[in-house]
Amino acid sequence: MKIFHKLCKISTFFVVLMFVSSCNSSIESKFTIKNYEVNNANVILTETGESSGEFVSPNNVELSYTVSSISNSKIGKYTYLENSDEVIKILVVPIHFKDSTFSNAKLDEYKTKFDLVFNSTNDSSVAFKSVKEFYYESSLGQVNLEFDILDFYNANVSSSLYTNEESTKDLIDDALDYFNIDRKEYDLNNDGFIDGIFAIYDVNNVNNNTTSDNDNLWAYTYHSTGDEASMSNPNINAFAWASYDFLLEGYNGKKLDPHTYIHEVGHLFGLYDYYDYNSKSSPLSGLDTMDSNIMDHNLYSKMILGWIKPYVVYGNATININEVKKNNSCVVILSDSKELVYSKDESTFYFNPFSEYILVEPFTYDESSLVYYDLSNGYDSLDLEPNALINTSGYRIYHVDKRLGLISQSSNSYNFSLYDSNIPNYELNGKFFTLILNTTNAESSRLGSLGLSSMMKKYGISDYFNEINLIAKSTKYTNDYKNLYVYQSEDGEIGLMPVSNSYLFNKGDTFNPSNYQNYFVNGGNENNCIFNNQNIFSTNIIFE
8 A cells, every 4th residue: 555645735825926938048147058969969878988978977066956955945934954064953742642542651662662763773673774874874974863752742632633734833832832942952054943843643643543534643744834933942844743653554563664754754854745646647656765655765856955966968978887876876868958057167067956857867776775675575564575576776767857937026016937047146036936746736736826827727737747757668658648657558458557677777778768758748738838848858878
């Protein structure tokens, strides 16, 4: 059974908008633009020989933006966990409800279990990795989390009284006040908001609850945008919320299961869900921390979090794939007629990961990788048998489309434009918003509440565009681009495509975009010059 989690939410406001859009950026810059032509180019990924051609290596790449760096430029206030040389302290707030069956001894037992699943190192009672271990390894040693586990806060009321995110936020606020928490200790970036909170309640989640259908009893991450920053007593912005019973989700309860908590901490870092809420498609086939909670964050996620830098290819190039692995990197291939690499001098180039490109990721299947544990041991919560999926190394190819919209104010009206410039330190006269996600209708409703529904229709934005989509080597297609990725036609029927080693590209394979056009959706608007990404990639990727 696939595990679903609520998307981070924001409060909304209403404005009257005037839409202005253009296919060509008119932003002026002091930077030298690196022009290039990638029509019918070849990118060779080889295990031997020197790297050469039209690419920029990670040592010369700077990321124009990361998730945390654009957080203050988004609609609403988002507090995300940020990379830091210091320990990032997160409060874990256990909540005891009147309708819980927990005795005092049980409360003590689960406080100990929470400490193990969040903070332990190589503890045999914890399956996979603790949350702390996972993020230290996934971030390549750049993120050091420390979870301070409070005593259970006795709410003295039934869980049925808390039916939405804002009431839950008030409950957590009460708990922090009750324990007289020094909130400034948990505001590492000094922005007036607590960096991150994880609240865990002691009744069953709604799927396991026989007495309540309260859908607030689930696992989600929420951003509350109602409070102003307070430097003297930081307010709550971002918090995760989950039941104790997610600890027992996998491994038949024989070991503590950290997977759901790891997933929700991914939201605290600012990542979205990568699965389709309506279960009509599976852009990553479940194989990701932000999809079915298993394995590891993919390299796209690690890049937008600022943990890695890519090789950026803008024409014909040969790249030694062993060097890519050594540098814990990925290969990004830019689309035709795009100017996404900017040079400040002769040695430093700026790449905007919030754009559109193809990404190649080395996939390592061995005991040293985070993907190994779940694939080799299985995960009974997903009915995943040991060694039933991928059990070899290879390369995963993704189509990424993380383009952002920008709302700017002019007199008494608002202008919409597609933000496609990655020029560093550009002075934004407006606010970012995310145009494309993997989650069906998630942003549609949000943009609709801002008065942007007509813009989405006009420019062809649809649920068939995905932020990140895994391109499986062996995938067969229907002719309907609405049935993306997990669906195939067999005897006239549509069914789920099983994951296997044949999803991976390997030595001797060639990726030609013309053979995978269903991954590059046509927005369906003849006059649309923005949201139509079908025919813009022509670079062959050759694995030698």
